[in-house]
Amino acid sequence: MSIEVRDLSFHYAQRAALHDLNFSLKTGEFAALLGPNGAGKTTLFSLLTRLHRLQQGQILIAGIDLDVKPRQVMRHLGVVFQQSTLDLDLSVLQNLQYHGALHGLSAQETRQRALKALEPWQLADRLHERVRNLNGGHRRRVEIARALLHQPSVLLLDEATTGLDTRARQTLNEHVRELCQQEGLSVLWTTHLIDEIQPKDRVLILHQGQLLADDQAAHLCQQTGQAQMQQAFEQITGLSKEMN
Amino acid sequence: MFKLGLHAFNGILRREFQRFVQQRSRFLSALVRPLLWLVVFAAGFRAALGLSIIPPYQTYITYETYIVPGLACMILLFNGMQSALSMVYDREMGSMRVLLMSPLPRSGLLLCKLMAIALISLLQVYAFFAIALLMNIRLPYAGLFAALPALVLTAVLLGAIGLFLSSRIRQLENFAGVMNFVIFPMFFMSSALYPLWRMRESSEWLYWICSLNPFTHAVELVRHALYLQLNTQALLITLATTLVFCVLAVLGFRPERITQSAGRK
Numbered sequence: 001m002s003i004e005v006r007d008l009s010f011h012y013a014q015r016a017a018l019h020d021l022n023f024s025l026k027t028g029e030f031a032a033l034l035g036p037n038g039a040g041k042t043t044l045f046s047l048l049t050r051l052h053r054l055q056q057g058q059i060l061i062a063g064i065d066l067d068v069k070p071r072q073v074m075r076h077l078g079v080v081f082q083q084s085t086l087d088l089d090l091s092v093l094q095n096l097q098y099h100g101a102l103h104g105l106s107a108q109e110t111r112q113r114a115l116k117a118l119e120p121w122q123l124a125d126r127l128h129e130r131v132r133n134l135n136g137g138h139r140r141r142v143e144i145a146r147a148l149l150h151q152p153s154v155l156l157l158d159e160a161t162t163g164l165d166t167r168a169r170q171t172l173n174e175h176v177r178e179l180c181q182q183e184g185l186s187v188l189w190t191t192h193l194i195d196e197i198q199p200k201d202r203v204l205i206l207h208q209g210q211l212l213a214d215d216q217a218a219h220l221c222q223q224t225g226q227a228q229m230q231q232a233f234e235q236i237t238g239l240s241k242e243m244n
Numbered sequence: 245m246f247k248l249g250l251h252a253f254n255g256i257l258r259r260e261f262q263r264f265v266q267q268r269s270r271f272l273s274a275l276v277r278p279l280l281w282l283v284v285f286a287a288g289f290r291a292a293l294g295l296s297i298i299p300p301y302q303t304y305i306t307y308e309t310y311i312v313p314g315l316a317c318m319i320l321l322f323n324g325m326q327s328a329l330s331m332v333y334d335r336e337m338g339s340m341r342v343l344l345m346s347p348l349p350r351s352g353l354l355l356c357k358l359m360a361i362a363l364i365s366l367l368q369v370y371a372f373f374a375i376a377l378l379m380n381i382r383l384p385y386a387g388l389f390a391a392l393p394a395l396v397l398t399a400v401l402l403g404a405i406g407l408f409l410s411s412r413i414r415q416l417e418n419f420a421g422v423m424n425f426v427i428f429p430m431f432f433m434s435s436a437l438y439p440l441w442r443m444r445e446s447s448e449w450l451y452w453i454c455s456l457n458p459f460t461h462a463v464e465l466v467r468h469a470l471y472l473q474l475n476t477q478a479l480l481i482t483l484a485t486t487l488v489f490c491v492l493a494v495l496g497f498r499p500e501r502i503t504q505s506a507g508r509k
Contacts, residue, residue, distance in 0.1 A: 049341075049344075049345065050344070051341070051344065071347040071348065071349065072347065074345055074346065074347040075347045077345070079341075079345055081338060081341055083337075083338040084338065085337075085338045085339045085341050085342050086339070087259070087263070087339055089263065089266045090259070090262055090263070090266070094258075094259070094262055097255065097258070098255050098256075098258070098259045098342070099255075099342055100255070101251045101252055101254055101255020101256070101258070102251075102252050102255055102256075102342070102343065102345070102346035102348070102353075103248075103251075103346060103347065104247065104248040104251045104252070104347075105251065106251070
């Protein structure tokens with residue numbers, strides 16, 4: 001298993017943010033994590049990336065316990081945060097080299113990997129350009145390339161397509177799926193944009209800190225008797241009732 | 245792990261340097277501030293402030309010569325606080341997360357950042373010394389090399405104070421308070437601009453506050469080192485306070501604040 005979350009609970013003071021969460025992701029599997037605002041997605045993401053300390057439960061990444069060997073886990077983890085974390089005043093290469101150095105890569109090695117990662121996106125010739133001059137879609141691609149620079153086995157994406165136009169979203173979506181198939185990368189894709197989900201995708205629905213559903217999108221539609229994932233999602237989370 | 249640590253330090257140092265080069269105005273303002281003291285204020289103070297022969301000086305010196313070590317430390321002080329500002333900025337903008345995703349211990353990453361900031365600050369200090377020499381202020385050349393370890397220690401101390409403060413500052417807007425409550429008191433209540441015996445003449449309690457100020461001891465350590473002397477008391481106090489603030493900075497660093505900062509956006 002690439003990701004295993006066992007009996008995970010988390011509280012902010014008296015408020016429960018996550019309650020007894022259990023799920024796992026196989027190698028090369030793609031799963032979308034859906035949830036309305038306040039569902040606990042960010043908390044789960046923060047726990048997976050060690051920005052929050054575990055309070056209860058267990059997380060294993062590539063079979064390694066995050067609480068026991070956190071630094072080893074970081075070698076297996078690539079992360080793209082919702083908020084851009086690129087330094088706008090530095091060039092694409094400088095940003096990538098910084099990340100590479102933090103993961104023990106030499107400048108030369110990083111450059112080679114960066115060229116390889118950016119080539120399919122026609123960004124290889126923009127290595128020396130300041131990030132500030134790139135558009136939102138290109139910045140996101142650089143962030144994904146950066147997250148994969150140290151060749152992790154798990155990629156976590158937190159609302160990675162927020163703020164991008166439809167075409168850029170589609171391209172990114174296709175690229176990440178390709179990586180799953182070709183490189184055997186496991187991907188947990190957190191999103192609130194349901195149109196990014198394909199019928200065969202595995203979908204985890206989180207609401208009020210609880211995992212309400214974990215199945216293929218097409219099955220969820222079937223089970224709820226809905227034609228669209230959007231309606232299925234609203235029915236499962238009870239949002240349709242709230243709206244009525 | 246050691247190789248990874250070296251790579252990480254190299255990466256952090258390179259990034260700090262790249263950012264430093266990007267922000268040329270930061271370099272200029274870091275130099276303008278002490279030069280203003282050296283050229284403008286010193287001219288006025290020289291007439292009003294007589295200096296007796298005090299260690300490490302063996303003869304009468306000009307006021308400009310007296311304040312050079314203090315002004316060099318002033319550069320380190322402002323840079324230390326600037327590092328706090330950049331930490332708060334990184335936290336607010338999210339780029340701190342990149343650092344935290346490294347498979348290195350977080351305390352090690354913070355110390356790498358601290359050292360990188362210290363080394364960048366030293367470039368500015370030596371640029372300042374070069375200008376002081378061009379202004380015919382007498383500084384022993386050997387002292388410029390001998391003072392290097394003292395300057396590194398002072399830079400680490402002030403950087404650690406900056407990092408500790410950054411862990412206490414919740415928002416970027418609150419940083420202005422640091423100017424009023426940390427930088428100015430630390431600088432003016434020290435021996436950077438006037439010897440402590442002068443301070444004692446005007447106020448006994450102010451003298452004691454200045455004596456307790458770690459910045460005073462850092463300035464004295466650098467001053468003595470510049471004249472090839474070792475001020476053991478200043479060295480021990482500066483070492484001890486550096487250690488205390490490094491520990492406080494590491495303990496005070498809480499990654500949870502990063503998600504809270506991002507959540508406010």
